[in-house]
Amino acid sequence: MDGQVLKLWKLLAISGLLLLQTGCWDSVELNRRAIVSGVSIDKGLTEDKRYSVSFQVIVADEITGKNSRGNAPVALYKGSGRSIYEAFGNASRQSARILSLGHSKVIIISEDLAREGIRDLMDIFERESDMRLSTLVFVSRGQRAEDILSVMTIFGKIPANDLVQKLETGNRSFGYNFRIEVDDVIRGILAKEGGAIINGVIVKGDLEAGGTKSNLEGIKPKAILKNAGLAVFKQDKLMAFQDGTEGMGLSLIHNKQKEYPLLLELGKNESATFSMFKVHTSVTANAKDPEHPVIYISTQQQAALKEYNGSLDISKSSVLRNWEKLLSEETKKEIDAAVKAAMRLNSDYIRFNETVNRVNPKGWKRVKGRWDTIFTQCEVHIKVNTLIRHTEMRTRSLKSSGEGVE
Amino acid sequence: MKKKGQSNQGAPAGGSGNTATRAENQAVLNISNNLEQTLGNIKRELGSSPDLKIRKFQIGSAEPVWVAAVFMDGLINAVAVDEFVMGALFDNSADAAEEMPREPQERLQLILDRALELGEIAVKDDWNDMMLSLLSGNTIILLDGCSKAIEGGTKGGEWRTVAEPSSQIVIRGPKDSFVESIITNIALIRRRIKSPTLWTEFMKIGTVTNTDVALLYMKGRAEDKVVDLVRMRLKKINIEAVLESSYIEQLIQDKLFTPFPTVYNTERPDVAAANLLEGRVVLIVDGTPFVLVVPTVLAQFLQSTDDYTQRFDSATLMRLVRYMSLIILLLGPSVYIALTTFHYEMVPTPMLISLLAQRENVPFPAAIEAMIMEAAFEILREAGTRMPRAVGQTVSIVGALILGTAVVEAGIITPVMVIVVALTGIASFAIPSYNLAVAGRIIRFGFLVAASMFGFYGITLGLIVLIAHINSLESFGTPYLAPLSPFSIRGQKDTLARLPMFTIDLSPEKLGNMNNDNKSGNDQGTSDSGKDGRTGA
Numbered sequence: 008m009d010g011q012v013l014k015l016w017k018l019l020a021i022s023g024l025l026l027l028q029t030g031c032w033d034s035v036e037l038n039r040r041a042i043v044s045g046v047s048i049d050k051g052l053t054e055d056k057r058y059s060v061s062f063q064v065i066v067a068d069e070i071t072g073k074n075s076r077g078n079a080p081v082a083l084y085k086g087s088g089r090s091i092y093e094a095f096g097n098a099s100r101q102s103a104r105i106l107s108l109g110h111s112k113v114i115i116i117s118e119d120l121a122r123e124g125i126r127d128l129m130d131i132f133e134r135e136s137d138m139r140l141s142t143l144v145f146v147s148r149g150q151r152a153e154d155i156l157s158v159m160t161i162f163g164k165i166p167a168n169d170l171v172q173k174l175e176t177g178n179r180s181f182g183y184n185f186r187i188e189v190d191d192v193i194r195g196i197l198a199k200e201g202g203a204i205i206n207g208v209i210v211k212g213d214l215e216a217g218g219t220k221s222n223l224e225g226i227k228p229k230a231i232l233k234n235a236g237l238a239v240f241k242q243d244k245l246m247a248f249q250d251g252t253e254g255m256g257l258s259l260i261h262n263k264q265k266e267y268p269l270l271l272e273l274g275k276n277e278s279a280t281f282s283m284f285k286v287h288t289s290v291t292a293n294a295k296d297p298e299h300p301v302i303y304i305s306t307q308q309q310a311a312l313k314e315y316n317g318s319l320d321i322s323k324s325s326v327l328r329n330w331e332k333l334l335s336e337e338t339k340k341e342i343d344a345a346v347k348a349a350m351r352l353n354s355d356y357i358r359f360n361e362t363v364n365r366v367n368p369k370g371w372k373r374v375k376g377r378w379d380t381i382f383t384q385c386e387v388h389i390k391v392n393t394l395i396r397h398t399e400m401r402t403r404s405l406k407s408s409g410e411g412v413e
Numbered sequence: 414m415k416k417k418g419q420s421n422q423g424a425p426a427g428g429s430g431n432t433a434t435r436a437e438n439q440a441v442l443n444i445s446n447n448l449e450q451t452l453g454n455i456k457r458e459l460g461s462s463p464d465l466k467i468r469k470f471q472i473g474s475a476e477p478v479w480v481a482a483v484f485m486d487g488l489i490n491a492v493a494v495d496e497f498v499m500g501a502l503f504d505n506s507a508d509a510a511e512e513m514p515r516e517p518q519e520r521l522q523l524i525l526d527r528a529l530e531l532g533e534i535a536v537k538d539d540w541n542d543m544m545l546s547l548l549s550g551n552t553i554i555l556l557d558g559c560s561k562a563i564e565g566g567t568k569g570g571e572w573r574t575v576a577e578p579s580s581q582i583v584i585r586g587p588k589d590s591f592v593e594s595i596i597t598n599i600a601l602i603r604r605r606i607k608s609p610t611l612w613t614e615f616m617k618i619g620t621v622t623n624t625d626v627a628l629l630y631m632k633g634r635a636e637d638k639v640v641d642l643v644r645m646r647l648k649k650i651n652i653e654a655v656l657e658s659s660y661i662e663q664l665i666q667d668k669l670f671t672p673f674p675t676v677y678n679t680e681r682p683d684v685a686a687a688n689l690l691e692g693r694v695v696l697i698v699d700g701t702p703f704v705l706v707v708p709t710v711l712a713q714f715l716q717s718t719d720d721y722t723q724r725f726d727s728a729t730l731m732r733l734v735r736y737m738s739l740i741i742l743l744l745g746p747s748v749y750i751a752l753t754t755f756h757y758e759m760v761p762t763p764m765l766i767s768l769l770a771q772r773e774n775v776p777f778p779a780a781i782e783a784m785i786m787e788a789a790f791e792i793l794r795e796a797g798t799r800m801p802r803a804v805g806q807t808v809s810i811v812g813a814l815i816l817g818t819a820v821v822e823a824g825i826i827t828p829v830m831v832i833v834v835a836l837t838g839i840a841s842f843a844i845p846s847y848n849l850a851v852a853g854r855i856i857r858f859g860f861l862v863a864a865s866m867f868g869f870y871g872i873t874l875g876l877i878v879l880i881a882h883i884n885s886l887e888s889f890g891t892p893y894l895a896p897l898s899p900f901s902i903r904g905q906k907d908t909l910a911r912l913p914m915f916t917i918d919l920s921p922e923k924l925g926n927m928n929n930d931n932k933s934g935n936d937q938g939t940s941d942s943g944k945d946g947r948t949g950a
Contacts, residue, residue: 109758
């Protein structure tokens with residue numbers, strides 16, 4: 008029995024040693040890592056350096072540490088190569104620590120690269136296990152993508168986070184940009200008849216000053232990151248940027264807009280501005296004849312009066328009912344503009360193809376190959392239903408008689 | 414170990430073993446007709462201990478007879494000896510003096526019948542029995558010319574009085590706790606269960622200490638099978654000394670190589686009573702306030718009296734908190750290690766940045782850091798437990814300073830690690846049962862190693878092994894994970910949650926069901942593993 012115990016101990020000791028032999032698998036201490044917050048991809052200067060990739064790396068000490076030296080909170084490492092991974096390798100060599108992509112928030116693609124097509128470069132973002140499919144994708148509008156990553160920002164210190172937050176805050180209330188992730192982009196590219204939509208981004212102001220601390224020293228920042236339009240693609244090639252009504256319409260069709268402002272012109276110098284909320288859009292189709300599908304876009308929305316300078320008595324429901332009609336017309340115009348734009352560009356990034364496929368899968372298979380011709384001749388019916396919920400804290404405006412005069 | 418095993422087989426088990434070994438040493442002693450000789454023998458056997466008191470006196474006026482009262486000072490109730498033994502003998506024997514018979518046997522009978530005013534009386538004719546009785550605190554009355562002794566129950570002496578429990582504290586509930594006296598302890602339980610079905614058996618364990626062990630169960634509620642098993646295992650014990658109930662616990666437990674306790678212990682009479690009502694067996698060992706309860710299940714170690722004295726909703730919440738504490742205790746540091754060294758992408762970015770900044774100038778890898786801190790914490794806790802009360806304050810101050818502030822200031826340990834270790838430490842105190850908390854503390858280190866080698870993968874593997882191990886445990890025929898595995902809907906009323914009182918009845922079916930589920934396999938299994946456990950020891 009003593010022998011057995013001894014044997015057991017020997018076995019334990021040996022297996023313990025074996026455990027040490029393996030090393031620690033892929034264990035990496037945190038202070039051996041450089042956390043990448045954003046990646047930008049530009050066109051390389053020469054043929055053998057096809058991509059020029061920049062990595063925005065977080066300098067944790069500058070952000071929270073007591074050991075802050077008062078320097079920039081992030082650093083940009085840049086590398087170029089024939090593929091993105093090669094560029095990544097080249098950039099890594101400049102860094103004392105392991106560039107870790109697990110926390111990348113944004114991927115920025117330069118406009119000229121996007122116009123040439125992004126199919127090749129999206130592969131790594133899905134394949135590389137460190138990256139997340141939920142990383143947001145942007146197109147730098149007319150600027151180099153690395154410039155977007157080199158702007159000091161006022162809130163949060165990390166520019167990539169600033170960009171993400173701007174997008175989310177904007178989408179909540181006013182802007183028409185919405186979250187577009189790697190996953191969405193890849194799905195857009197893969198649809199033969201359609202294309203991807205990617206948010207545009209620009210640096211407004213002084214590019215040079217934007218990258219230094221002087222950007223933050225004054226009350227007015229010298230350069231500021233800004234979402235700018237939606238870049239629409241035909242498959243993987245950028246076709247145009249859509250701003251204003253078209254952009255808003257696009258966001259509405261995708262049912263991504265939960266709230267937005269709408270202004271009604273009511274004659275000379277008179278207008279009413281509303282905040283639209285609880286906006287919901289659904290797209291259906293009648294595709295019994297897949298050669299001539301009819302698309303129905305239906306939007307439900309509620310409105311609250313935010314600003315009014317006219318003289319109408321808005322305590323009367325007839326006035327409000329009339330405005331509701333006008334509001335519906337406005338929204339309809341926005342959606343219509345977006346649909347027209349897509350048809351003009353002949354790219355079904357508004358996903359009518361999916362709708363037709365859903366209601367008539369067999370018919371869809373027949374017309375699949377010719378969809379780009381059918382798409383442009385689709386009959387589209389837009390129906391908007393608006394309900395004015397309330398007029399906020401006042402009824403009549405200051406201009407209307409009987410109130411606020413004395 | 415081998416030697417012990419052999420002697421085990423050689424000596425007859427239990428009480429008869431005592432007499433056998435005694436007889437070897439003191440071959441020919443017995444109670445003699447000659448009073449002087451008997452007294453001399455007693456003195457010699459006890460090495461003339463000064464606490465042995467012998468009071469010799471004469472009774473009867475016509476033909477006085479020498480009588481001796483022998484007792485151990487400090488073990489007797491002095492009042493009882495003075496009044497009811499000596500006093501009674503003098504008074505009553507004087508009354509009876511006229512008719513004092515000549516035959517020694519009849520004199521003995523007369524004293525028994527007429528003279529002694531004690532509730533507990535017996536006649537001993539065996540030397541060893543008499544000596545054991547003497548050493549237990551009884552008074553031995555010897556008559557000249559008679560080869561028998563009278564044993565008068567005068568046990569007494571100083572005991573700690575019933576006080577508040579020190580290790581199982583509750584907010585609301587009875588405030589008494591067991592003491593070191595076995596009789597008092599049984600009385601504390603009997604006061605709670607005034608039922609004739611509460612049965613008690615006594616046995617003496619320990620060839621030298623002759624410690625009283627009481628086996629309590631409720632006839633009809635406790636399964637006979639379990640009672641028999643407990644009795645059998647107690648009988649098998651061959652040990653010289655039993656100084657605490659843990660001696661018994663370690664000798665009757667089902668499995669030796671497990672950190673988990675398979676015998677429950679408590680110092681609360683209300684807990685013992687509740688367990689008796691649920692059909693469990695309670696073992697009380699003389700000389701310790703901790704009684705044993707078998708069979709037990711893991712869930713029991715996470716229950717507290719408060720679960721039943723508080724409303725069911727708060728009781729359920731508190732119980733869930735305890736389960737959570739157990740998980741934190743087991744996995745706290747290892748999850749932190751896994752997150753920071755393997756799965757940094759799982760940490761939210763702002764938190765990661767703060768962790769990064771903290772780790773910036775720390776010299777050790779996170780795993781080593783955790784080991785250092787956990788070890789430091791264990792040292793501190795051990796020091797705090799053994800420290801004389803007067804210096805206890807110092808330990809906490811020094812500990813808080815060293816672990817809390819100085820280590821971080823010096824840049825040796827990251828503040829987050831201090832948080833993690835402190836949280837684990839506090840979690841270990843939230844577990845009501847000390848021995849389960851200790852098990853958790855041991856296993857925690859295993860998980861720490863697994864996590865530092867393989868990250869969450871290692872933790873997952875560790876958890877699989879751990880659960881498989883717990884599932885393999887049994888306590889006197891009851892699966893350790895019951896009623897979770899084997900699953901019983903009835904048992905769920907009082908396991909993770911505590912449902913309102915009216916849904917819970919204490920009837921022993923709760924336990925019985927589990928045993929019945931696999932009645933056939935279990936008997937064999939337990940007795941086998943029981944044997945293994947002991948031979949391993």
